[in-house]
Amino acid sequence: MTGDGPGRQGGGLTTGEVARRLGVAPTTVRSWVRRYGLGPVPHTGGKHRRWTSEDFARLERMCALTTTGLPPSEAARLAREQAAPVAERTPQRSGATQGSGATHLGARAGLPSGDVRQECRGLARAAFRLDPCALDELLTSVITDHGLVAAWTEVIMPTLQVVGRKWATTGEKYEEVEHLLSWHVVGALRRSVPPAPAGRPAATTLLACVPGENHTLPLEVLAAALAERGMPIRMFGADLPVEALVEAVHRTGPAAVGLWAQSRATASGPLARRVAAMEWGVRGARRRPVVLTLGPGWAGKAEPGLQCPSGLAEALTALRSAVGAAGRAGDRPVRAEAAPEGSGAASGA
Known part of the structure; x- marks a missing residue:
């Protein structure tokens, strides 16, 4: 089976896609699978894991609970018991549409709105967790996949706006989140372009x-x-x-x-x-x-x-x-x- 989409037999998301949408490193997802039994159920045939909507909802719930300060083991237990309804949390692939509550961030540069929404959420979660490794990985990925201009316009800038609104509506909490995210954005931007060639530039x-x-x-x-x-x-x-x-x-x-x-x-x-x-x-x-x-x-x-x-x-x-x-x-x-x-x-x- 090719696994081209959630609706096909053998389909679903790869571990890398799940990690990206949750704003964590793939190694973190694999660690949660190994320690807390939150992996795809049942396992699909073939070499690689594929995550169904139910699997993703369960792991998304755990990820959200860890941001509140719960230990991962307790968050995993609650996620297994209280996973949100699938209809509210179905992950979408390219070209998929979201429900009426979606923010259509992809309209300007043509990125599928579902993917943009998921990438923004993943990046914001990594920022609120103050997770530098995940931020670097996610920012590098989105710039590589979409190009610098689209990555900034469709994903990075909207995420910064989300963080800014959170700061403004919570009594000026989370300022450290905005600073960390901005610093990692600058690092990702500088890593994304080759060094300037030697010699005196022409028109600069x-x-x-x-x-x-x-x-x-x-x-x-x-x-x-x-x-x-x-x-x-x-x-x-x-x-x-x-x-x-x-x-x-x-x-x-x-x-x-x-x-x-x-x-x-x-x-x-x-x-x-x-x-x-x-x-x-x-x-x-x-x-x-x-x-x-x-x-x-x-x-x-x-x-x-x-x-x-x-x-x-x-x-x-x-x-x-x-x-x-x-x-x-x-x-x-x-x-x-x-x-x-x-x-x-x-x-x-």
Whole structure:
């Protein structure tokens, strides 16, 4: 039997699929099977285990109970006695639909909503358990399976939103969950792209948070997506001071600059205009960067002549266009000689 789906004879989920949906490592599932007898019943023929809806419901119940602090042995006993009705907990494969209570997170990028919902739940459970190994495994898997942009849009960002809502509705509990999840997301993003090639990049993109802005995660996603596409970047991270930003632009001559602001309080129109007005290069062939104002902080603060993409896909398109135009024009970054103190080049005026 091929086991292509739960409805076929010999079908069901593999142990790896079950682990992914529950937000645990496959070794943890196998350990629960061995210690507490929660494996597939009855065993199917063939080399690999297949989990039916009843099997999954029982194990899902145990997983939920362990998050409340119950010892695994007690959680397993209760799961065997009080497994939830199958109709409420049937695991779905690709293309399957969920009940009326499902959140259709897959609509934007075309991922099947059932799979997205299960992956979000698994990732959230691993985060609330503060399970670093499971987080790394799940994040790597979802990025590998779906690609970085779809993984962020359909699974990772919705999971972060779930954690944020939990924090906001429980008297600001679970802040540690959000911090751990964010840290592991950054690690997974950086592992997902190859290292930058040696040598001086051609047309590059400079990314930085504006002064006073410390929310770097969305900018990390954009940096990883650009690197995934082979586009050179320089990432300066959180809270880059004004003069440091100006000096970085002056020294590297980027084709494009992305300025991230999470809050309206940090979004600075004068700073964006100052960067957009900077010039460098030999006299008679001066160049300026394309400046993108990124993030919700810029909402309602559009700057004339500057692009303000509404999301990750739009930002990627705009940056690829800017870098491509620079490349077609033979525009290579030229490091300017150190300008005298107070000169226009150094100040960006």
